[in-house]
Structure formats: structure tokens, C-alpha cells
Amino acid sequence: MRTPTIPPTEIPMVQPPKIEACMVAEVETIEDNIYLSLMWDGVQAAEEHLDVVGRYVVIQQDSDLVRIINELNDGDCDLILLAGFYSNDEISRTAAANPDRLFTTVGYLHDLTYDNVLGQVYKIDQVAFLAGYLAAGITKTGILGTYGGANVDTVRDFMDGYALGAQYYNRQHGTNVEVLGWDPITRSGLITGNFVDREDGRRMGEQLLDAGADVILPAAGTQGFGTADVVLERGGAYIIGVDYDWALAEPAYADITLTSIIKKNDVFVFTAIQQVVEGDFSGGIYTGTLENGDIGLAPFHNLDGLVSEGLRSELDRIREAIIAGEIQTKPEE
Known part of the structure; x- marks a missing residue:
């Protein structure tokens, strides 16, 4: 008697979850703010080229920041992009309490030394x-x-x-x-x-x-x-x-x-998200200068x-x- 051939079981490929980049700002309509529009362009570029999910979250006042970030920490945000003049205390408390969550601040210097916070400024x-x-x-x-x-x-x-x-x-x-x-x-x-x-x-x-x-x-x-x-x-x-x-x-x-x-805000945001995707995100301060080409005069x-x-x-x-x-x-x- 021939032993029946049992077809191999097909194991479905499990796709890794997409990286989610959450941008937090105080302006409800991005199009009304030049600075935020450039940042969001970087998020959208990451969605297109890095298979990333982008989310825009509005806060009404500074006092909402800690609460909203805590809510994002309970969700799926892998990188939280902070756009605005937030206090060091607010960001420090959240970053220290959530060492596995990554943060970046754009255009405003924060005196932070956390490995999970990347700040970006321009000369x-x-x-x-x-x-x-x-x-x-x-x-x-x-x-x-x-x-x-x-x-x-x-x-x-x-x-x-x-x-x-x-x-x-x-x-x-x-x-x-x-x-x-x-x-x-x-x-x-x-x-x-x-x-x-x-x-x-x-x-x-x-x-x-x-x-x-x-x-x-x-x-x-x-x-x-x-x-x-x-x-x-x-x-x-x-x-x-x-x-x-x-x-x-x-x-x-x-x-x-x-x-x-x-200012090339979009490039910085895209690069920060790319670092998360590739697993080489590190904290500190990144400075855009004439020398590195992240700032310049338009034609x-x-x-x-x-x-x-x-x-x-x-x-x-x-x-x-x-x-x-x-x-x-x-x-x-």
C-alpha cells in the first residue's frame, strides 16, 4: 500500500506591523501653517517610500500635551513628532517615563539628554x-x-x-x-x-x-x-x-x-522616520547648517x-x- 502524500501545510506569511509616525501640533489645519506643512510633507514621503503610517494629532493648548502624549504612548505610535514650543519639563517627564517610545522635536532647541529624544534645530x-x-x-x-x-x-x-x-x-x-x-x-x-x-x-x-x-x-x-x-x-x-x-x-x-x-523640515522628518524603520534611531541634537545643506537661500x-x-x-x-x-x-x- 502506498503511503498517501500529505500536502505541506501552507503557513501564511505574517507581515510585520507598519511603523506609525504621529505628528502632534497645536494647529488644526496643516495647510494654514508653513512650518507644519513641511513637516507633514516628510511624513507623507515616508508613507509613500517607507511603507509607514502617518497620523496627525491636534492639541488645543499646551496643558493638553502630556495627556495626549500619554494616550499616544498607549497606542501604536512608534515615533512621536512634536511640532511646537513645548516645555522641557513636559517632554522630559514623558520621555523618561517611556524609554521605549521615540520622540523628535523640530526647529526648537530642547535641553534634553535622553536616548529616545532627537531634537533638530537650524543655524x-x-x-x-x-x-x-x-x-x-x-x-x-x-x-x-x-x-x-x-x-x-x-x-x-x-x-x-x-x-x-x-x-x-x-x-x-x-x-x-x-x-x-x-x-x-x-x-x-x-x-x-x-x-x-x-x-x-x-x-x-x-x-x-x-x-x-x-x-x-x-x-x-x-x-x-x-x-x-x-x-x-x-x-x-x-x-x-x-x-x-x-x-x-x-x-x-x-x-x-x-x-x-x-529650512528643509521635510528632509529631517523623513530621515528621523527612516532611522526608526531601519532600527538605528538615536537621541541628541541634529543641527541644520549652510555646510550640510539643510538651510539656504532660494533662487x-x-x-x-x-x-x-x-x-x-x-x-x-x-x-x-x-x-x-x-x-x-x-x-x-
Whole structure:
């Protein structure tokens, strides 16, 4: 008698669970916030290329942060992306209590030493210095303007660099270009107290234009669109965009956007998620600089003709000098 052949049992392949990246922020509509949009672009890129699940979680106020993070800790979030000005105490308590959960903060320096927290900051003063030098090189009135959404380090870096870049241009060329709206010595100036109210942006734009400024850097998120609206209506002046290339992403302002100060938030977020996927995430602080290419000036696009070859060459030389540490782009402490 032949022994019956028993077909092998097919063992179904068990797919490993997908990595889930949860982004936590205080703004309900991502599209209304430049900074968050770039971060979310990084999450979406990870969804497309790394087979990751992304989730966006809104908190209404700072006091909700610990509660919401605890809820996320009880769920499936492998990486929690914190977008906002959260306190060290809030993040420290949660990170210390959950050493197996991974966190990253974007754009705001936290004094944390946990292996499960990766912080990311930018030396944005380096690029803002170039923007100030550029603006001083093309101004017709000899007056530049700037203002900020809040008097915090990440905003001050924009305005410090901008003012010091213009001052450096003056020393190189014997000119007397003035920067209204910010004093890098006293660290004081025009602050609106928010990043989204376009009417506040309009008022700041009107105030600076009335005072003679013809190149304005609004370090205030989407509030800067209100300033751009006023510049567009009045003419004879230009805007320097922040965080991403305004001439490309906001085509209505392409004819008035001299350049933009770019941060590659999306690249950092994607890289952090990729580290989780590949199992090599580590805590600490990652800094975006001119040298590593995570920050920079956008092309001049429609206003390319305003920038002479000589000024371009100067900007190239100054960029290299900043990278070499030969030019200081922040005020002395």
C-alpha cells in the first residue's frame, strides 16, 4: 500500500506591523501653517517610500500635551513628532517615563539628554545673514525692515542674521543701510505675538513701508502673507520669504519675492522616520547648517535681474566664510 502524500501545510506569511509616525501640533489645519506643512510633507514621503503610517494629532493648548502624549504612548505610535514650543519639563517627564517610545522635536532647541529624544534645530542666522547682505545690496531707499511673530530664539535668529548681514554690507561698501524693526544688540523690536494673523502682517508691512523700507523679512509664518499683500498692492518693494520657497509655493507673490530663507523640515522628518524603520534611531541634537545643506537661500526666480554678478560673487564668498567660521552671524553674548 502506498503511503498517501500529505500536502505541506501552507503557513501564511505574517507581515510585520507598519511603523506609525504621529505628528502632534497645536494647529488644526496643516495647510494654514508653513512650518507644519513641511513637516507633514516628510511624513507623507515616508508613507509613500517607507511603507509607514502617518497620523496627525491636534492639541488645543499646551496643558493638553502630556495627556495626549500619554494616550499616544498607549497606542501604536512608534515615533512621536512634536511640532511646537513645548516645555522641557513636559517632554522630559514623558520621555523618561517611556524609554521605549521615540520622540523628535523640530526647529526648537530642547535641553534634553535622553536616548529616545532627537531634537533638530537650524543655524538659520547663517542664511538670514546672507539675506540681509543681499537686501542691502539691492535696496533703493537704504532702508530694510523686519518683524517677528514671537521673541524666541528661533525667530530672533532670523532677525539677528538679517540685521548683522546688512551691517556687514555697510562695512564692506561704506554704505549706511538701516534695518528697521529689530536691534540685534538689545534683542528687541517689532513683535506681533502670533504667526497666523494676516491683518497683523498687513499692519507691520504698512508701518515698515511707510517708514521707507523696500525689502522686508517677515519672520512670522503665514502672517507674512499679509505683509506680502501690502507690498504687492503698493509696489516698489520686495519680500524675503521664510521656511520654504515662496516664489514657487505662493505664485501670487513671485514678482515681489526677492528670495526665501529655506529650512528643509521635510528632509529631517523623513530621515528621523527612516532611522526608526531601519532600527538605528538615536537621541541628541541634529543641527541644520549652510555646510550640510539643510538651510539656504532660494533662487531669485522672477527677480533674478535685480542681483548683479558682483553681488552674487560676494554672496558666494561670504557663504564660504560663514562655513569656515570666519564671519559671526549672531550677536556676541
